[in-house]
Each structure stands twice: as C-alpha cells, then as structure tokens.
Amino acid sequence: MASSFFTKIPSLSTIFSIYTSLSAFTILLKTILHEIIPTKVRDFVISKFTNYFSSYFNSDFTFIIEEQWDYGTNQTFRAAQVYLSTILPKISTGSLLVGSSNLKNPMAELKFGVPVNSKIMDEFEGILLEWTLFSEEDNNNYRSKQKRYFHLTCKNEFKDKIMTDYFTYIAKSSVKILENKENLNIYSYSPDDQGWESAIFQHHTTFETLAMEPELKNKLIRDLDAFSNGKDFFKTVGRAWKRGYLLYGPPGTGKSSLVAAIANYMNYSIYDLQMQSVEDDATLRKILTSTENRSILLIEDLDCGGADSSSRNDNKDEGEYDENQDKKKKKQPKVTLAGLLNFVDGLWSSCVEERIIIFTTNHKEKLDPALLRPGRMDVHILMDYCTPSVFKKLAAVYLEIEEHDLFERIEKMFLEVKATPAEVTEQLMVSKNPDVTLKGLVEFLESKKMTKE
Numbered sequence: 421m422a423s424s425f426f427t428k429i430p431s432l433s434t435i436f437s438i439y440t441s442l443s444a445f446t447i448l449l450k451t452i453l454h455e456i457i458p459t460k461v462r463d464f465v466i467s468k469f470t471n472y473f474s475s476y477f478n479s480d481f482t483f484i485i486e487e488q489w490d491y492g493t494n495q496t497f498r499a500a501q502v503y504l505s506t507i508l509p510k511i512s513t514g515s516l517l518v519g520s521s522n523l524k525n526p527m528a529e530l531k532f533g534v535p536v537n538s539k540i541m542d543e544f545e546g547i548l549l550e551w552t553l554f555s556e557e558d559n560n561n562y563r564s565k566q567k568r569y570f571h572l573t574c575k576n577e578f579k580d581k582i583m584t585d586y587f588t589y590i591a592k593s594s595v596k597i598l599e600n601k602e603n604l605n606i607y608s609y610s611p612d613d614q615g616w617e618s619a620i621f622q623h624h625t626t627f628e629t630l631a632m633e634p635e636l637k638n639k640l641i642r643d644l645d646a647f648s649n650g651k652d653f654f655k656t657v658g659r660a661w662k663r664g665y666l667l668y669g670p671p672g673t674g675k676s677s678l679v680a681a682i683a684n685y686m687n688y689s690i691y692d693l694q695m696q697s698v699e700d701d702a703t704l705r706k707i708l709t710s711t712e713n714r715s716i717l718l719i720e721d722l723d724c725g726g727a728d729s730s731s732r733n734d735n736k737d738e739g740e741y742d743e744n745q746d747k748k749k750k751k752q753p754k755v756t757l758a759g760l761l762n763f764v765d766g767l768w769s770s771c772v773e774e775r776i777i778i779f780t781t782n783h784k785e786k787l788d789p790a791l792l793r794p795g796r797m798d799v800h801i802l803m804d805y806c807t808p809s810v811f812k813k814l815a816a817v818y819l820e821i822e823e824h825d826l827f828e829r830i831e832k833m834f835l836e837v838k839a840t841p842a843e844v845t846e847q848l849m850v851s852k853n854p855d856v857t858l859k860g861l862v863e864f865l866e867s868k869k870m871t872k873e
C-alpha cells in the first residue's frame with residue numbers, strides 16, 4: 421500500500437519541471453496581456469473587477485469631495501473644511517492642526533484645521549461617519565499643484581439620508597460659522613496659479629473714521645442695511661441678491677477707504693481683481709465662480725486699462741501703420757468689460773447670494789456707457805475734494821477736536837481751494853497739537869491757492 425502511494429507521488433524533478441513550466445507560462449501570459457491588450461482596456465477590466473468585488477464584499481459607501489469643481493472651488497469641499505474645523509477639538513483624531521490668525525487678540529482661542537490622512541469620526545442622527553482628507557500631486561495640471569479631496573464614508577444603507585440631510589446640515593453650519601468669523605480676508609488673483617491668493621484684511625477704516633458728507637454716508641449705510649436684510653425682497657421681485665456700487669472721484673478722496681469701511685461694516689471678505697491680469701473671458705468665469713457668498717468683488721481703477729471699456733475704433737484708416745497702436749494691441753487685455761458684466765448679470769445672478777460688486781474710477785467720463793446704464797451699477801457715489809463738513813470729520817478723527825478758532829477760516833478756504841482728504845490727513849498728522857497742525861494746514865491751503873492763481 422505504502423509502496424503504491426510513493427509510486428503515485430511525482431518525483432522531485434517532475435515537480436520542479438511542472439513548476440518551471442507554470443512559471444514560464446505565467447510570464448508568457450503576462451507578457452501577452454501587456455503587449456496585446458492596450459493599457460486602457462486592461463485598466464478598465466481590472467477596475468471593473470475590483471469594483472464588482474469590493475461592492476460585493478463591502479457594505480460601505482464613500483462620497484468623494486474634490487476641492488475643484490467645474491473650474492472653481494467646490495463649495496461642498498469648502499463647507500466641509502469649515503464645518504470639520506469646529507468639531508475637531510471635540511473628537512479624537514490622533515492628530516490635529518492648531519493655530520491662530522486673530523490679529524486683534526493674541527490670546528484668542530486656538531483654531532483647528534483638518535490634518536491630511538487622519539480619520540475624523542462624526543455622528544449625524546445616530547449614523548456614524550468617517551471623514552479623511554487626502555492631498556496628492558495633481559499630474560493633470562501642467563503646473564504642479566496639490567489635488568485635495570475628502571472621502572466621506574458611511575454604511576451603504578444611509579447613503580441617501582447623508583446625501584440630502586447631512587450635506588444640507590454641513591452647508592448651513594458653515595454659513596453660520598463664516599458669518600461670525602474674526603478676520604476678513606482679502607484675495608488677489610494670481611495669474612500664475614490662476615486662482616485667488618488670500619491674506620488677512622487689515623484695513624481699519626470704518627464708517628466711524630471715514631470722512632464723507634454725512635447725508636451721503638447715512639444714505640449708503642441704509643442702502644447696505646436694506647441689501648443685507650433683503651433676501652426675501654430680492655427673491656420676491658425675482659432679482660439676484662447682489663448690489664453694485666460705482667465709486668468715482670479724484671485720487672486721494674477715499675474710494676479705497678470707503679471699500680474698506682463697507683467690508684468692515686458688512687463683515688465681507690474682498691476679492692480684489694486686476695482685470696489686466698486675467699487672460700480671457702473663460703478664466704474670468706472660472707475665477708468669478710470660485711468666490712464666496714457674502715463677499716465684495718472689487719475692480720479698481722476701471723479707466724486704467726484692463727477691461728476693454730472703450731470701443732477699439734480709433735478712427736485710423738485701414739492699412740495705415742501706427743506703431744503706438746501696435747504696442748497698444750500687445751498690451752490689450754483679452755478680457756472685456758462686456759464679458760464681466762454679462763457674467764455678473766447672467767450666470768452669477770443665478771448661482772450666488774449676497775454679493776457686492778464695487779468698481780472704482782478716477783474718470784467716470786471715460787467709462788463705457790454700458791457700465792453706466794441704469795440697472796448695471798445700482799448706486800453711483802462721488803468721493804470728492806474736501807468740503808467743510810468732511811474737514812470737520814477729519815479733524816475730529818485725527819486731532820480729536822470738535823471746535824477750534826481756526827475752523828471758520830479753514831472751512832471758508834475749502835470753498836475756494838481744491839484739496840483731497842488724503843492731502844488734508846497728511847497735514848493733520850504733522851503734530852498732535854491742534855494749534856501747530858491747523859496753522860500748518862492754513863499755510864498749505866494758502867500755498868495751494870497761490871499756485872492756482
């Protein structure tokens with residue numbers, strides 16, 4: 421029996437030769453698969469197999485939330501980031517990003533950020549959820565960039581509930597959190613990254629410190645209040661919840677200061693867009709869709725190139741060579757004011773909420789009439805040379821005085837001499853002593869009057 425058993429066992433050399441043949445066959449099969457079947461087909465088949473088996477054995481469902489969506493920032497990603505940063509301290513993740521950017525209070529509570537590759541557990545109406553933030557090199561982008569995305573995993577059976585209720589809950593929570601943020605941001609467009617670069621906005625001008633005609637200031641504050649409380653109104657009348665302001669006037673009259681006062685009053689971040697730096701209308705669309713709600717889109721110095729606000733006909737005969745025209749063409753930006761306005765009036769109207777758009781210019785008369793047409797910019801505000809009441813406000817802010825013997829004389833001078841608030845503030849900062857400072861201001865205004873004559 422035993423001897424017949426041993427005779428049935430193949431010899432060592434047979435096993436070895438079978439093994440060698442099998443290995444050779446496997447290598448041959450692999451080579452055939454690699455060389456005959458195209459990579460794409462192979463990857464497709466493998467991914468189909470993997471998906472089939474993983475869904476068969478796995479009862480989890482994963483939502484993938486990428487940072488970029490439709491050429492802009494994915495607002496769901498942003499909402500998740502904001503929301504998770506507030507629940508992080510309450511849960512244990514093994515690691516946490518900590519820091520503070522509160523400029524006003526160095527002792528302010530720490531803020532928390534989502535660490536990459538750490539699992540964050542959350543619970544929603546008894547459903548357990550697992551978040552993970554991933555970051556990897558984006559090889560599809562010709563500029564090497566990080567691609568970031570969240571995985572949100574739950575049990576398959578809760579997929580629908582999470583998709584509707586949990587995502588809505590996150591969106592609402594993030595809006596509330598952002599409304600109460602401590603610092604405002606100022607974003608500038610970076611052509612290299614084709615995206616916004618952010619910094620903390622530190623302009624301290626408020627409506628308290630801004631000098632402008634009191635009636636005009638009150639009217640503007642009422643307008644901002646009505647806008648801010650007007651969600652239902654805008655909806656009822658079927659208009660987009662946005663407001664456009666055109667600030668115009670000579671340099672140094674406080675247009676930028678007024679933008680800062682509006683941002684601080686509304687608690688809105690600012691997106692400062694240099695139209696010259698935008699390559700084309702498609703890029704413009706992309707960057708405008710990636711701005712946040714409750715923000716200001718600022719386009720300064722509209723008359724200084726950038727948006728193609730003028731007609732390009734300069735009355736030259738065709739064929740006539742003009743060197744300047746050639747240079748101009750090279751500098752001519754591809755973004756058109758029409759592109760911007762269409763975007764703001766069209767697509768933007770339907771997909772964003774609570775936006776303010778501000779244009780500033782030193783030369784309103786040079787602007788394209790399309791921009792000045794009723795309905796385009798809701799409110800036009802002239803920031804002008806110093807008037808007696810503007811001067812009194814500046815004196816109150818800079819010298820902390822309401823009255824002085826020289827006031828009457830100075831106020832009269834402002835009716836004859838054109839001086840900008842910027843020039844006046846420069847004079848008012850010479851000394852803390854009102855006698856010295858106001859005397860200096862009188863001399864300054866007198867010298868201006870002389871040069872005018």
Ligand SMILES: Nc1ncnc2c1ncn2[C@@H]1O[C@H](COP(=O)(O)OP(=O)(O)OP(=O)(O)O)[C@@H](O)[C@H]1O
Nearest residue numbers: 630631632670671672673674675676677841842845
């Ligand atoms: N109305 C104002 N109230 C208070 N300060 C002012 C006012 N206007 C100008 N200033 C002072 O002058 C400085 C320059 O003003 P600002 O940059 O706001 O003027 P602007 O009209 O935007 O000028 P530009 O057209 O050159 O950009 C401000 O930082 C501020 O100190």
